[in-house]
Amino acid sequence: MTIQLPTLNSLLPLIKANPQGNILPLSVELIADTENPITLFSKITRNQPGSVLLESVLNAEHRARYSFILTNPTETQISLEAIQNKLKNLRPIAHFDLPIFTGGYVGSVNYEMIHQFEPTVPVLGQGKVDFKRYDSIIVFDHFTSKILLISNLFLDNPLEKEFKKAKQQLTDLHQIYQQNRLIPLPELKYQPQSPSFKSTFKKSEFLQAVKKAKQAISEGEIFQVVLSQCFSTAFKGDPFTLYRALRIINPSPYMYYLNLGKRQIIGASPESLVRVQGGLVGIVPIAGTRPRGKTIEEDLQMENELLNDQKELAEHRMLLDLGRNDIGRVSELGSVFLKREAQVERYSHVMHLVSDVKGRLRKDQTLVNAFKSCFPAGTLSGAPKIRAMQLISELEKTPRDIYGGGIGYFDFSGNMDFAIAIRTFVIENGIAKLQTGAGIVHDSIPEKEYEETFHKGKANFKALNYTTLPS
Incomplete structure (x- = not known):
């Protein structure tokens, strides 16, 4: 099964209409009414290190429209200062038909980082941040039961090279999904236990x-x-x-x-x-x-x-x-x-x-x-x-x-x-x-x-x- 990728020529009018913009998400849509975020995460990432799943239920009752799956980070161990410097140079081209989140820096900040923000607060351990950059993501749309494969073009780099890279990332994600789409997920089993805490x-x-x-x-x-x-x-x-x-x-x-x-x-x-x-x-x-x-x-x-x-x-x-x-x-x-x-x-x-x-x-x-x-x-x-x-x-x-x-x-x-x-x-x-x-x-x-x-x-x-x- 092949996917219909946008052509470079189809993107040129949008890029020319936004000469100040320097980042543009490229996307492919797949029908996936037999999938859910759990099966999709398991099949595409195989739970490898660096993989992330982000989900939400609004007001604890209604599921948010999108779940986000991230894998294969392009950069790791990024500080908050580095993220701030990188983001100030980005000028995104608006994308009204995609989720708000199409890629970025994902991770965690531990409590002990407060000492670096406010030195008068002593802490009992070392402050740590752990962020990774994801240029491509997988989105599960709960409303339409579709998958969005998204990869970002960084337009300060040579356009043809960026397009080729993004196109390859989308193709690779699709191929991994196709190869693993029939792999079953083990059922959850309730096993009453009394863990010792x-x-x-x-x-x-x-x-x-x-x-x-x-x-x-x-x-x-x-x-x-x-x-x-x-x-x-x-x-x-x-x-x-x-x-x-x-x-x-x-x-x-x-x-x-x-x-x-x-x-x-x-x-x-x-x-x-x-x-x-x-x-x-x-x-x-x-x-x-x-x-x-x-x-x-x-x-x-x-x-x-x-x-x-x-x-x-x-x-x-x-x-x-x-x-x-x-x-x-x-x-x-x-x-x-x-x-x-x-x-x-x-x-x-x-x-x-x-x-x-x-x-x-x-x-x-x-x-x-x-x-x-x-x-x-x-x-x-x-x-x-x-x-x-x-x-x-x-x-x-x-x-x-x-x-x-x-x-x-x-x-x-x-x-x-x-x-x-x-x-x-x-x-x-x-x-x-x-x-x-x-x-x-x-x-x-x-x-x-x-x-x-x-x-x-x-x-x-x-x-x-x-x-x-x-x-």
Whole structure:
């Protein structure tokens, strides 16, 4: 089966009409009504190192239109400064018939990077970024059940050479898909297990840390701080199978699988760290949690409790104000607005209070500037943010690593989208790690905050029942 590729001559009018543009995506469309993002990822990438799957369920109920598959990066180990320098030289030619994201820099920033952005915050480990550049991507369109193969032409290079390279990339992707399209995917099997978890805190130690945080609040040092504990267990299963289970158990606005070779990052995060699209910068603070009810009546009761819990509402308003300040530093004066405030969103095992803040990114600010202004999220650190992070370094015993960091992309068209790395497994050296936290305020009850860390990890713990754990 051959594919119909655009000709170079067919692109010339568009290129001539946009003489300032220097990047243009080339695309091919395939019908794929028997596929889904999981089968497609498995067939095209064969789960090789450097492969990434990005998915989304909007409002925890409706699937976003596109899922993105990335493989064969053209550049690795790229710093934020390098990304900023590369992006400022790109002038994309508009593409109205394609997804917003057609390629770019995809990866992660760990929590400890805050020390490089704000040196007054001591950290317990080394700051790390891990970005790779993808010039070609595979897009699954859930609305049309079609596949888009996309490769970018960089027009500052010789046009015929760029066209030939992009054409070859699309042909190669199509050939790999054709060769592997009949390979079946193993079924998910539920295997009830009782994994043995180790935590960075004994219960008594966590309760004591909460009391120390409350003392700092009483003394006026902070208003709120997020304390977390990291759970770890031996893991001998298939990381991609774990992702498959997690996306079914806990469909979320940000779902991701990053195969980094010796390390895999697997997550279903409900919360945006920062997003820039069409010049608007936005964050979606989440603060306030209840477990889901077992019946409709119990679920509604939990919602009513959450909406009338003054402690949860005060915490949410505080972090909402912090989010406004973060966005305000990089937005045009007077442009910051509240799209929604303290609405309940339901997920598989918990419900949260959610708000949405936006502003117009100033012309003198870059995507990386906007990222740094909002990093880390106040909902994962506290308020005031700097003192809260200093206290986290005093009370938590180990580096957070990816927990509370960011996972997402800077694209070639001047947009970015990052999730807060929560509800996220890191698989490395035969160990699965999951970190969860609780927001501590003046009225916090230590025992309940300890229990909240387990509520937030419930879906991830359940996903382990679909993988093989050591006996």
